[in-house]
Amino acid sequence: MRIIILISVLSLLAPLAASAQDAKVYKWVDKDGVAHYGDSIPAEYAELPKEVLNSRGVTVDNLEGKKTPEQIEAERIATEKRVAKELQLRADQALLATYLSVDEILMHRDRRVELFQAQSRVTELYLSNLSRRLESLRKDASRYQPYSEDPDAAMVPEELATDLRRTKETIERHQRNLRKFTADEQQIIARFAGDISRFKQLKGISEN
Secondary structure, three states: OHHHHHHHHHHHHHHHHHHHHHOOEEEEEOOOOOEEEEOOOOHHHOOOOEEEEOOOOOEEEEEOOOOOHHHHHHHHHHHHHHHHHHHHHHHHHHHHHHOOOHHHHHHHHHHHHHHHHHHHHHHHHHHHHHHHHHHHHHHHHOOOEOOOOOOOOOEOOHHHHHHHHHHHHHHHHHHHHHHHHHHHHHHHHHHHHHHHHHHHHHHOOOOO
C-alpha cells in the first residue's frame, strides 16, 4: 500500500519538477546599467535586448532589442558590402572561366563592336535614302497650301500629307536607333575595358 502511495506522490511531483527545470528567467539591463530579472518582461523594457536564463541561471538564448536607426543603417551597409563582394567573386570566376588571355577578350570585344557598327552603317544608309525621299516630298508639297506662298494654291492632298508625316516619323525613329547603337557601342567598349583591367589584376599581368 505504501509503495502505491509513494508512486502516486512521485507521479504528481514529476510534472512540477519538469516544469521548474524548464522555467525561463529573463535578464535585461536598463538605461542606467541596472540588471533586472523576471519571468516576464514589463512593457517599458520590451524594446531592450534580453538574455534568457534556465533554472540554473545559465544563458540559453539572447533576444535582440529594438535597433537604433544607426544600427539599421550599419546593417544595411554591411549587407550591401557582402552582396557586392559575392557578386564580384562570381563575376571574377565567370571571367576566368570564359577567357584564357587578354587577346581573347579583345577579340570578343571587337566582334561585338563590329555588330553595332554594322547596324549603324545600315541605319545611316537607310536614313540617307529617307532624307532624299523627304526632300522630294517637300518639293511636291511646296506647290500646295500650307507650304506654298500662292494664296490660291490648293490644299496639300491627304495622301501626300500622310506620306510626309510618316517619312518624318520614320526618320526620327531611325535617328533614335542610330544614337542607341552608338551609345551601346561605347558601353560595350567600356565594359570590356573593365573586364580586361580586372582580368590582368586577377592574373597578375602588368598594365603596360
